[in-house]
């Protein structure tokens with residue numbers, strides 16, 4: 534099994550008010566931007582303890598929570614009864630394990646910076662979506678490396694909004710937009726967070 538970078542953090546993960554506030558703001562940005570529907574089946578990529586999906590759950594039918602960390606998944610499973618839709622928890626590394634399913638949307642909060650190859654991930658997301666389905670992916674704007682004070686497997690010091698939007702279009706997404714979602718407040722600085730949205734085209738290829 535790969536190293537669980539969140540083993541030491543999982544139990545106290547939700548005790549950080551700035552972290553919770555950030556994900557609440559991301560959830561609000563998703564609800565303001567994406568027309569969620571009661572029949573939808575969504576994937577939460579890097580769901581962690583479920584801070585994001587628990588806000589989205591009352592508006593959809595089912596959420597598949599995918600995370601590589603056993604300790605984060607254990608925290609989510611412990612509160613599964615309080616999640617307002619059907620919940621499936623999958624423990625796998627999406628970058629290493631074949632995963633072939635079809636979803637109506639993919640949501641994600643603060644996980645992209647843990648993934649080395651973002652263009653490959655966006656292509657994978659595109660294949661996991663039905664025609665017309667959406668992505669709503671939140672992460673840090675480019676930062677100076679001071680956001681993380683511990684090693685949790687970080688590959689990117691945030692992202693340039695224009696660059697990640699271009700990568701999403703190159704993966705096949707249409708109606709790509711980048712919204713301001715949140716600002717994480719830390720004692721040593723403020724870190725803006727964006728929400729990247731887009732759709733898999735409904736056009737039939739070729």
Ligand SMILES: C[S@@+](CC[C@H](N)C(=O)[O-])C[C@H]1O[C@@H](n2cnc3c(N)ncnc32)[C@H](O)[C@@H]1O
Pocket residue numbers: 539556578579580581582583584585599600601602605625626627628641642643644647648
């Ligand atoms: C910073 S946490 C964010 C958790 C949650 N989305 C939130 O906003 O509170 C990043 C999560 O991504 C997960 N993760 C990192 N790389 C992953 C991968 N390759 N496949 C699946 N999950 C991954 C980590 O285990 C961790 O739970």
